[in-house]
Amino acid sequence: MNKYKTFLCVPIFKNFKYCQDVIFNEKNLIPRTQETRSLVEALHGTIIFEKIININFPKPSLLVSENVIDNIKTTLDNYDIDLIVFDCSLTPIQHRNLERSLNKKVIDRTQLIIEIFGLRANTKEGKLQVELANLSFQKTRLVRSWTHLERQRGGLSKVGGPGESQIELDKRIINTKIKQLKKQLEKVKQTRSIQRKSRLDNSMLIFSLVGYTNSGKSSIFNNFSSSNVLVKDMVFATLDTKMKMVPLGQKKKIILSDTVGFISALPTELIDSFNSSLEELFSSDYLLLVHDLSNSNIENQAKLVFNTLLSIGFSSEELEKKIINVFNKSDLKSTIDDIDIKFKNNNVTTSAIQKDGLRELKLYIENLLENNLSNATFFIPTKNEKISSWLYKNSYVYKQTYINEEFIGNRITAKITIEKLKSFLSNFPDIKVNNIQKKII
Template structure:
């Protein structure tokens, strides 16, 4: 399959996107056409001008160049004909394959990981986000010392994987990179401790935390903005959100919760990249409820769901997926057939974050789910035990109070965590 792609950008850098599809792999559920489109979406997210894109089917992987000699010649003709500055491959490349392809094609070549890192480098806004991006990029770069490292030159944002002649080049050896990695990990540990303190402070308020998760570009930030009336960056771009954002949301009953918008997931994300962003994903680990936002209009929606579930399971959230989990089917305004015809679970909530349709249903479901987690304790607090009485008011929701001669009779709704604390310290 070959196609010419419309110029979506005013950028002068001409890019060609190729998805290498191994015949054996093509028998799997992975759709090579969809993977190609996803890679194009990643390239467009940083304003590259796509002049050609195609799927190339491989009988086998060549260790030296990935492609066979005939396909390398074909790519070389595309590069010359389209005046291509950059070849983007929608799969991983070894350093040797990357170097040999650059020599043969006489243009810069990057793989999917480098492209994702470039987007992360251009989008990260907070200090934590920048630390995470640099750590992931350094770990990726450590095995590719044949190339120049340009992340210190930020004239146009990004991490410099795509940068051409004229940019400042700084060659770093393995020892210097390793030292920087150690330093970054220490800094991220400090960030981790700070976030932990913030979470402890929130627990004392206390607010339940609801985390939005989902495949990149599923509409999480649009839904977040709709629910919180915030103005988080939300566009029809892959990885529009990188830094975690939290806001207070009022439920139908008037009760307030904290809603967290997280980085979008994507298929085949390298392990070191997930590890580097673990601090961001810790908001999911600490959440009382996970809301999985799916783009129901996407042709690969089921595969995207599986990728998200796989990452959540890697974060050891299997139990939460069974109990404290809501599935949202977003972008119903983009589909013509009824949602019921898509073989979706009846427990899923169809909505449109763009129009607001179904949002009230989601808020009610969130309230119901959080309510299911709480337990009601009937306690008698001695009249002289002011601290114990204050504990219940601070950590629970007092449903009723009766002052009697034998003490203060309370009916209190407690979260699972505070229920365990209540049982442990035997406040009753």
């Protein structure tokens, strides 16, 4: 595969007013640049040249000064470059003028991330979401001036295709397409929601692996579920949510889900589009928040994940109950004493690669299950057999005895979650239930 020979420009905004995102300041330069290199790599780019640009006041028309432009031009004369990546968000005007002045294809961080999502999306829903994000982005950038890459390589972008950016895409056409896509997405979402409902109609608790991209979520998922999800030292290796049943000790089972990783300055176009992938998280009983212990930006990454979870609708109290911090990559750095993150006390330290701490994590989960389950004995009259099947579906039944005395029917002993027990009691108020082990509030 052809690799984009890339010139990476990393702006540092000296004036805090211009760096709304925590990653764009000087302090985070090293981890941020590492992350952007990884993003470029994920787009099959090879970085030929890298430049840090200090910006006091971003120029509305060009972002940087003429001096900087001349400087970049000199580099372009000396190296064979086919793509310039600005690691920030460019306005449409800045974007167009930079391409014109530098006479090269320029993309910003937003476009970089959307393109990677475009490469990675596998499911129908994922593909529709990326297309929608891409169109929303294109809509703001109808004036495009450089088409070199599109013609040579068949396009960086899925939208348009070879040569199409030559023709100015008409806003009206884009809007119609956006409407159609939204409709299609709604349909796919409805189907998924039905599937999810049927999947959730059982007693298993759902644990979702969430966290910053590249922290090791899929590595843990694969270890627990003997799956083969792509694990790669690359941002956004996973895009589509995967769910699998994981057996634990004593006949207990959970559903484990692996989700898309978070990243700083995720394009708003994508946040909107990917809300539905994150919606899966609402049905989770617990969130296994995976951190990369070896990353020097770990606290900011944790903050970003936490704030995103808040922004999609979780409350802080809910998160406090649901989050279990998994400090992964302990083979690279083992201490967590110097780390200051929310709800740090609920934690397990792991190394997915060396399979350290995974047993402890399983035990931690088993304990949670134990605390969440109550024993109970149900007396189901023969004429109410339907209720027995409800119990089989919604609890862990481990004993059933037929009784033919003053009561005729089945005595079923089961372990059941408190929530399911509550719903049983309200749905079937006439059924006798004994030996409930836990208090129901």
